[in-house]
Amino acid sequence: MRVFNFSAGPSVPPLEVLKEAQKDLLNYNNSGMSVMELSHRSKWYDEINDECISLIRELLNVPEDYHIILVQGGASTQFEAVPLNLLKTGKADYIVTGNFSKKAHEEAKKYGDIKLVASSADKNHTYIPMPSRDEFRADADYLHITENNTIFGTKYPSLPDTDLPIVSDMSSCIMSEVIDVSKYGLIYAGAQKNLSPAGVTLVIVRKDLLSNEMTVCPTMLKYSVHAKSNSIFNTPPVWSIYMMMLNLRYLKKIGGVPAIEKINRKKAQMLYDYIDSTPFYQNNVERSCRSIMNVPFVTGSKELDDKFVNKATEAGLVNIKGHKVVGGMRASIYNAMPIEGIEALIEFMKKFEEENK
Numbered sequence: 463m464r465v466f467n468f469s470a471g472p473s474v475p476p477l478e479v480l481k482e483a484q485k486d487l488l489n490y491n492n493s494g495m496s497v498m499e500l501s502h503r504s505k506w507y508d509e510i511n512d513e514c515i516s517l518i519r520e521l522l523n524v525p526e527d528y529h530i531i532l533v534q535g536g537a538s539t540q541f542e543a544v545p546l547n548l549l550k551t552g553k554a555d556y557i558v559t560g561n562f563s564k565k566a567h568e569e570a571k572k573y574g575d576i577k578l579v580a581s582s583a584d585k586n587h588t589y590i591p592m593p594s595r596d597e598f599r600a601d602a603d604y605l606h607i608t609e610n611n612t613i614f615g616t617k618y619p620s621l622p623d624t625d626l627p628i629v630s631d632m633s634s635c636i637m638s639e640v641i642d643v644s645k646y647g648l649i650y651a652g653a654q655k656n657l658s659p660a661g662v663t664l665v666i667v668r669k670d671l672l673s674n675e676m677t678v679c680p681t682m683l684k685y686s687v688h689a690k691s692n693s694i695f696n697t698p699p700v701w702s703i704y705m706m707m708l709n710l711r712y713l714k715k716i717g718g719v720p721a722i723e724k725i726n727r728k729k730a731q732m733l734y735d736y737i738d739s740t741p742f743y744q745n746n747v748e749r750s751c752r753s754i755m756n757v758p759f760v761t762g763s764k765e766l767d768d769k770f771v772n773k774a775t776e777a778g779l780v781n782i783k784g785h786k787v788v789g790g791m792r793a794s795i796y797n798a799m800p801i802e803g804i805e806a807l808i809e810f811m812k813k814f815e816e817e818n819k
């Protein structure tokens with residue numbers, strides 16, 4: 463039996479995509495081989511790589527003056543790759559809105575003069591600070607933000623007001639809603655939330671930002687190297703990229719990012735509406751900053767929260783325990799979580815409230 467998997471990552475892929483992969487598992491496209499054993503220098507892999515990258519360009523409407531690069535090392539490697547590639551004056555500005563942005567800020571400090579422009583740590587990251595234009599340094603090379611905060615369940619309601627190139631960690635919200643790529647200098651996302659199994663990281667970067675990499679930048683972290691080799695500089699994670707291709711084909715088939723955004727908004731609305739309708743559960747995030755991907759909630763009693771997690775798991779609603787720095791519960795409702803999963807969760811929450819209030 464398949465469960466409803468509310469994991470924050472790695473997360474559930476669409477069932478149809480899993481079935482498609484199952485079909486190809488032993489013999490991909492009459493190659494007589496599994497995708498897992500395909501050479502990355504074969505025509506089969508060339509086709510997979512090209513289709514994957516062109517689907518990303520199409521679905522996110524990526525302008526021609528941006529490279530699309532597939533790399534390894536997860537979003538965490540990008541915390542260092544970004545300053546190593548983009549620091550020209552040696553200055554960059556950061557906003558800290560949770561654990562991952564804090565890590566990105568810490569790593570960047572090794573490489574330059576890094577200004578913490580704003581932080582939401584004062585209220586346990588339950589909101590998104592909005593600095594005014596003059597708080598950013600006009601001569602900084604970029605501003606780094608984490609667009610959707612996976613652990614705390616917040617999301618930027620709008621982009622910061624600045625002319626600096628914005629570098630955004632979109633690991634937990636990539637392709638969940640329509641974005642205007644031209645408003646960013648660089649976007650990166652570990653794939654394992656909305657795009658594919660772990661192993662590949664998407665980087666979208668404006669071409670003019672690429673000629674300043676620091677001399678100490680490792681070759682494997684240079685965007686220019688991966689861009690020049692069409693993301694086949696060394697052995698790529700063929701399986702993960704193939705899975706991403708299937709995922710993106712599926713997304714295109716159901717109507718692309720505008721269609722999934724509509725579904726995502728509906729799912730999040732259903733869950734927040736229910737939480738707001740009863741004092742038994744609380745979501746402590748400022749309303750305008752609520753994430754549509756990660757929905758944390760608590761009962762206010764640690765004992766009841768633990769009981770909730772255990773009973774939910776028994777009922778086939780798994781991985782709903784909140785991150786240890788927030789506690790309580792967190793429902794991660796990425797693109798592939800079906801509406802039925804939200805309905806089942808709300809039903810369970812009602813029943814749990816009845817039995818425990």
Ligand SMILES: *Cc1c(COP(=O)(O)O)cnc(C)c1O
Pocket residue numbers: 471535536537538539562608610611612631632633634652653655
């Ligand atoms: C999951 C996540 C990360 C960490 O990604 P890894 O691929 O595990 O390094 C970083 N940033 C955000 C916003 C995330 O959700």
